[in-house]
Amino acid sequence: MSTLDKVILWRNPDGTVRATYFIREAMKNDETEDQFIERQVDYLRKSHSDFTDLRTFPSTKEDITDQLQKPKGHWERLRMDPDGTLKIDETIKTKEEVRLEKKQGAIDKLKAIGLSDDEINAMLR
Amino acid sequence: MAYTGLATINYKDPLTTIWMNSVKENFDDMAENRCFKAWINFNGSGAVSAHASFNIASVTYNALARYTFIFTSSLTNTYYGFWGMGRNTGVNHTVFSYCESGWANSVTTGHVDTEWNDQDGGQRNASRGTFCVMGGKGGPGL
Numbered sequence: 001m002s003t004l005d006k007v008i009l010w011r012n013p014d015g016t017v018r019a020t021y022f023i024r025e026a027m028k029n030d031e032t033e034d035q036f037i038e039r040q041v042d043y044l045r046k047s048h049s050d051f052t053d054l055r056t057f058p059s060t061k062e063d064i065t066d067q068l069q070k071p072k073g074h075w076e077r078l079r080m081d082p083d084g085t086l087k088i089d090e091t092i093k094t095k096e097e098v099r100l101e102k103k104q105g106a107i108d109k110l111k112a113i114g115l116s117d118d119e120i121n122a123m124l125r
Numbered sequence: 126m127a128y129t130g131l132a133t134i135n136y137k138d139p140l141t142t143i144w145m146n147s148v149k150e151n152f153d154d155m156a157e158n159r160c161f162k163a164w165i166n167f168n169g170s171g172a173v174s175a176h177a178s179f180n181i182a183s184v185t186y187n188a189l190a191r192y193t194f195i196f197t198s199s200l201t202n203t204y205y206g207f208w209g210m211g212r213n214t215g216v217n218h219t220v221f222s223y224c225e226s227g228w229a230n231s232v233t234t235g236h237v238d239t240e241w242n243d244q245d246g247g248q249r250n251a252s253r254g255t256f257c258v259m260g261g262k263g264g265p266g267l
Binding site for chain 2: 016
C-alpha cells in the first residue's frame with residue numbers, strides 16, 4: 001500500500017493551497033499514473049463546484065515536505081504564487097496560535113483580578 | 126438476516142448448486158450489509174500518506190482538518206455509515222471526523238468530504254487517522 005509521489009496542488013484565489021494525494025493500488029491495470037491522476041482531478045472538478053475553476057499544479061510529496069520543514073513551516077502558512085511557486089508566509093498566525101494567544105489573554109485577565117493559578121487551571125479544565 | 130441453507134449439508138456431502146447459491150446469498154448479504162465498503166489508515170499531517178486502505182483512490186487536503194476521500198468504486202447509494210478517528214500529535218488530542226455539511230454534495234456515492242475536530246470542537250488535522258465506511262444497502266424506509 002502506498003501513496004504516489006506525485007501530488008496535485010490546487011491554488012485557491014487567496015493563494016492558499018489544497019493538495020490531492022493518490023493511492024497507487026486504486027489505479028486500473030491499463031492505466032498510467034498520469035491517466036489515473038487526471039481521472040481523479042476530473043472527478044473533483046465535476047463533483048465540487050469550488051474546485052471547478054481552480055488552477056492545478058503538479059508537484060511531489062517531497063516539494064511539500066520541504067516547505068513544511070522550513071522554520072515556521074505549517075500548512076496554514078503555505079501559500080502559492082500565481083506561477084505555482086510555493087512559499088511559507090511567516091507573518092500568518094495559525095488558528096492554534098490565535099487560540100493560544102486568546103487563552104493566554106484570558107489567563108492574564110483572571111490573574112489581574114486576583115485568581116490563583118490553581119483556580120485558573122480548574123476553570124480551564 | 127439469518128443464515129440460510131448452510132445447515133443442510135453434511136461433511137463429505139457433494140456440493141450442490143442449491144447449496145452453493147445459498148453460500149453466495151449469505152456472502153452477498155455479508156458484503157452488502159456487514160463489511161466495510163471503504164477504509165483508510167493515513168497520516169494527515171504534512172504530506173498526506175496512506176498506510177493502508179481499501180476502495181479509496183485519493184485523499185485531498187482542502188484546508189486545516191478538512192479531507193475529501195474519493196472511492197475507487199462508487200457505492201450504490203448514500204445511506205452508508207461512516208466515521209473517522211485519529212490523533213493529533215501536535216497537541217496530543219483525539220480527533221473525530223464528521224460530514225462537512227457546509228459543502229454541497231458532501232456525502233455522495235463517489236466521495237465524502239470530512240472535517241476533523243477534537244473534543245473541544247477545534248479543527249485538528251489527524252496526524253494518524255482511520256476513516257471507515259460501511260453498510261449502505263437499502264434506503265429510506267427500508
